Amino acid sequence: xxxxxxxxxxxxxxxxxxxxxxxxxxxxxxxxxxxxxxxxxxxxxxxxxxxxxxxxxxxxxxxxxxxxxxxxxxxxxxxxxxxxxxxxxxxxxxxxxxxxxxxxxxxxxxxxxxxxxxxxxxxxxxxxxxxxxxxxxxxxxxxxxxxxxxxxxxxxxxxxxxxxxxxxxxxxxxxxxxxxxxxxxxxxxxxxxxxxxxxxxxxxxxxxxxxxxxxxxxxxxxxxxxxxxxxxxxxxxxxxxxxxxxxxxxxxxxxxxxxxxxxxxxxxxxxxxxxxxxxxxxxxxxxxxxxxxxxxxxxxxxxxxxxxxxxxxxxxxxxxxxxxxxxxxxxxxxxxxxxxxxxxxxxxxxxxxxxxxxxxxxxxxx
Amino acid sequence: xxxxxxxxxxxxxxxxxxxxxxxxxxxxxxxxxxxxxxxxxxxxxxxxxxxxxxxxxxxxxxxxxxxxxxxxxxxxxxxxxxxxxxxxxxxxxxxxxxxxxxxxxxxxxxxxxxxxxxxxxxxxxxxxxxxxxxxxxxxxxxxxxxxxxxxxxxxxxxxxxxxxxxxxxxxxxxxxxxxxxxxxxxxxxxxxxxxxxxxxxxxxxxxxxxxxxxxxxxxxxxxxxxxxxxxxxxxxxxxxxxxxxxxxxxxxxxxxxxxxxxxxxxxxxxxxxxxxxxxxxxxxxxxxxxxxxxxxxxxxxxxxxxxxxxxxxxxxxxxxxxxxxxxxxxxxxxxxxxxxxxxxxxxxxxxxxxxxxxxxxxxxxxxxxxxxxxxxxxxxxxxxxxxxxxxxxxxxxxxxxxxxxxxxxxxxxxxxxxxxxxxxxxxxxxxxxxxxxxxxxxxxxxxxxxxxxxxxxxxxxxxxxxxxxxxxxxxxxxxxxxxxxxxxxxxxxxxxxxxxxxxxxxxxxxxxxxxxxxxxxxxxxxxxxxxxxxxxxxxxxxxxxxxxxxxxxxxxxxxxxxxxxxxxxxxxxxxxxxxxxxxxxxxxxxxxxxxxxxxx
Numbered sequence: 001x002x003x004x005x006x007x008x009x010x011x012x013x014x015x016x017x018x019x020x021x022x023x024x025x026x027x028x029x030x031x032x033x034x035x036x037x038x039x040x041x042x043x044x045x046x047x048x049x050x051x052x053x054x055x056x057x058x059x060x061x062x063x064x065x066x067x068x069x070x071x072x073x074x075x076x077x078x079x080x081x082x083x084x085x086x087x088x089x090x091x092x093x094x095x096x097x098x099x100x101x102x103x104x105x106x107x108x109x110x111x112x113x114x115x116x117x118x119x120x121x122x123x124x125x126x127x128x129x130x131x132x133x134x135x136x137x138x139x140x141x142x143x144x145x146x147x148x149x150x151x152x153x154x155x156x157x158x159x160x161x162x163x164x165x166x167x168x169x170x171x172x173x174x175x176x177x178x179x180x181x182x183x184x185x186x187x188x189x190x191x192x193x194x195x196x197x198x199x200x201x202x203x204x205x206x207x208x209x210x211x212x213x214x215x216x217x218x219x220x221x222x223x224x225x226x227x228x229x230x231x232x233x234x235x236x237x238x239x240x241x242x243x244x245x246x247x248x249x250x251x252x253x254x255x256x257x258x259x260x261x262x263x264x265x266x267x268x269x270x271x272x273x274x275x276x277x278x279x280x281x282x283x284x285x286x287x288x289x290x291x292x293x294x295x296x297x298x299x300x301x302x303x304x305x306x307x308x309x310x311x312x313x314x315x316x317x318x319x320x321x322x323x324x325x326x327x328x329x330x331x332x333x334x335x336x337x338x339x340x341x342x343x344x345x346x347x348x349x350x351x352x353x354x355x356x357x358x359x360x361x362x363x364x365x366x
Numbered sequence: 367x368x369x370x371x372x373x374x375x376x377x378x379x380x381x382x383x384x385x386x387x388x389x390x391x392x393x394x395x396x397x398x399x400x401x402x403x404x405x406x407x408x409x410x411x412x413x414x415x416x417x418x419x420x421x422x423x424x425x426x427x428x429x430x431x432x433x434x435x436x437x438x439x440x441x442x443x444x445x446x447x448x449x450x451x452x453x454x455x456x457x458x459x460x461x462x463x464x465x466x467x468x469x470x471x472x473x474x475x476x477x478x479x480x481x482x483x484x485x486x487x488x489x490x491x492x493x494x495x496x497x498x499x500x501x502x503x504x505x506x507x508x509x510x511x512x513x514x515x516x517x518x519x520x521x522x523x524x525x526x527x528x529x530x531x532x533x534x535x536x537x538x539x540x541x542x543x544x545x546x547x548x549x550x551x552x553x554x555x556x557x558x559x560x561x562x563x564x565x566x567x568x569x570x571x572x573x574x575x576x577x578x579x580x581x582x583x584x585x586x587x588x589x590x591x592x593x594x595x596x597x598x599x600x601x602x603x604x605x606x607x608x609x610x611x612x613x614x615x616x617x618x619x620x621x622x623x624x625x626x627x628x629x630x631x632x633x634x635x636x637x638x639x640x641x642x643x644x645x646x647x648x649x650x651x652x653x654x655x656x657x658x659x660x661x662x663x664x665x666x667x668x669x670x671x672x673x674x675x676x677x678x679x680x681x682x683x684x685x686x687x688x689x690x691x692x693x694x695x696x697x698x699x700x701x702x703x704x705x706x707x708x709x710x711x712x713x714x715x716x717x718x719x720x721x722x723x724x725x726x727x728x729x730x731x732x733x734x735x736x737x738x739x740x741x742x743x744x745x746x747x748x749x750x751x752x753x754x755x756x757x758x759x760x761x762x763x764x765x766x767x768x769x770x771x772x773x774x775x776x777x778x779x780x781x782x783x784x785x786x787x788x789x790x791x792x793x794x795x796x797x798x799x800x801x802x803x804x805x806x807x808x809x810x811x812x813x814x815x816x817x818x819x820x821x822x823x824x825x826x827x828x829x830x831x832x833x834x835x836x837x838x839x840x841x842x843x844x845x846x847x848x849x850x851x852x853x854x855x856x857x858x859x860x861x862x863x864x865x866x867x868x869x870x871x872x873x874x875x876x877x878x879x880x881x882x883x884x885x886x887x888x889x890x891x892x893x894x895x896x897x898x899x900x901x902x903x904x905x906x907x908x909x910x911x912x913x914x915x916x917x918x919x920x921x922x923x924x925x926x927x928x929x930x931x932x933x934x935x936x937x938x939x940x941x942x943x944x945x946x947x948x949x950x951x952x953x954x955x956x957x958x959x960x961x962x963x964x965x966x
Contacts, residue, residue, distance in 0.1 A: 009925055024924060061925050191921040216916035237921045252926045266927040275929070294929055306935060307928065333950065337894055337914065358918040359893040362938045 007057040011262030023195035025264035049083035057248035066096035070108030098144035106151035124178040157186035185244035314348030368622030379469035380477035388531040442624035462579035465548030472506035477837035551622030559583035568688035574631035586618035590646035600629035662710025669706030671731035682728035769845035779836035794819035878908035888957040891915035
């Protein structure tokens, strides 16, 4: 099986300091390890090499990818360019932490080929940032955005977190007001989720975060506010000025091909889903990353619907003709409750529907 | 002439007054059980009996005792349950005995169930030997308690042995009293066999084992016996007695003895408790009087939480019925709960015990509907119907009169709680009959109460309002006309049949509101709003709403890792199985159970 195009995800599992809410895989930053890791990434890019395949997107995620030097990022991108067709209009994203970047470094990333920068702002209120155990301040975050813009990035995304303790519609609006005043084209707004086993997984934290109703109100507030500012919701947690939707992330929701490289990375490639162990050393030592198949026949109806329905575009009822009548039966009740819109072809969730999307999807597909 | 060295007796006591402990001590003293093998509550060998400290099944055990007169006696101790629900077990055992030891707690005195069981013993012409237990407690007042026994029951008690079964004090005195006070059995060993079946159980190797008291004649291995009520004939394989932990095949039994017979009996249906066993080749003239058949008083639907376990539930009920003939069940169907069984119980404790045994011993997850009594409904056509399932309650327009069962209740309580109890009984539509002082501080209250007012939680509430001091017993009185209505519960506009029940019109409103509130608490918020309504006929008398859920989303699906999202979807699919899908409403098992416990 050959693939005409793919997305390449590079996981960079290093953090200077782990955030208390985060359960993604990361290890403390060590200079030599990072160099070994970068070399292992390059070996793996080679291993997946397909000179007839277009690498439409590249995404450096983490962890904290901005702990890589611009040179290291450049090396990896050169290898991708050698092993795949990397077109000029490829979307190449690097996630950054405001504390780890400045104008010079950002300019160097731009020079190395990065054309989209995603900044972990989270909030523009310092008390909220401290609660999240983020090391940066609102001021620093603002500077990271302007530095990126001045360094030549037109496609800048910021992460924002909602459902923080004592967050009010007003304080959320303040954060969003500040961010949308900056040269930002894309915003990811995530609801804080207490992950099992993280430092936040305690009763005292759970007691101070907003309840479901308050959270839902904040979410709707965010959707409405961003819409007014020209950021349209295109996915459960993602908003963009038209034309700046994340092409890479959309590959996930559309069941398109992507190759994940690095410890804990996930792939959907050549008709299989697979993952790599959360083990940094093993990844560095193996000539080629060891993959574990999680699904050898992905993108069946349930999975496809579940992913598609995360997008505002929604699910085309004709995509799985055998399920069409089942879906049609359930549409009226959901439309009546305001959870979905249906235009005769696409089922698309409304913001209220996104909020309860697990249940809406379950209701639709089972 | 029956063996004059035999003493057949049982022990009557209120729960926690020390019956099983005394039985343990007697077993020890008579060296029926070596001290090293001794376990507490030896005769209560079901886990559930030990945990709850109660006796459910009657058991018999044979002991040898050398008395102070130098003679060796054979004691047959028949252990009996104390709770009102198991009265039928008690009365069965009594027929096999000549005497009963009445154990009374030296600080608490006589309790309602003791009273009821003692009267049963006296009615059965048993010699009652009072024993005052727990004299080691600082609060013990044996003098007062002996007075109480004399005043209330009317038997001499001032010289009753004062013992501590726990500390092993004065047990010998009890053993001597058994010899001196309880008469030896009568009966002629030469007459044709006449034996009473007082219990039976199913053994997977030997078939049905019957427990018998031989009234006349003898029986031995190889005899052909006939069970007179059913006419079934069997050949005796074993005849013997019960050791503390095993059956001892003696080859024969004779008049005056208590023992067991096994005869390759395959079906418990052939062996009705209360039936008479005789010799097929030399039968007796007429059967013994036998027992009143016990009728279940409380009914409830039992459903497997997982519909696929219906067959398992049936098997389990069948097995339980082998050892508990008082349990009745027949298949029923509920729109809400699917396939299950309508089960009849002797009372609430019996119901709880059966449910618990089904869950524990047979590993079943159950949904139980609200307990119902049997209502007697006379239709305008003149037809009389007995309704044990609210679903079958006729259209009110067709009902001429509806009647409900009443019970006569005895409540024994310290006098300080009389006010609380009267308030409770009033609230439960009780009719005060009279009040009798047992002594300066204790009172026996007589009430007539509708059975349906006590099947829910009466006992629990009584306990909590009297700090556990009051005791309670009841017996059936009969039916009285009543203003009954059927209360339906609707979820999202549809009647949930499993939640319907019959109630007195005056209480419908309060109950309806409570149930609606409970359901609101126990039905999780879901995708769609769930209106809860309680209605009589078409008229809604209470309503609540479970608001639609607001948040159920996996905000982040990072780096293309969709496994979590998929897992969640799988989990939801699984969770769905544990919920009952009623239209678009998903109702968890807990919601069905919550309406059974409205006051807690």
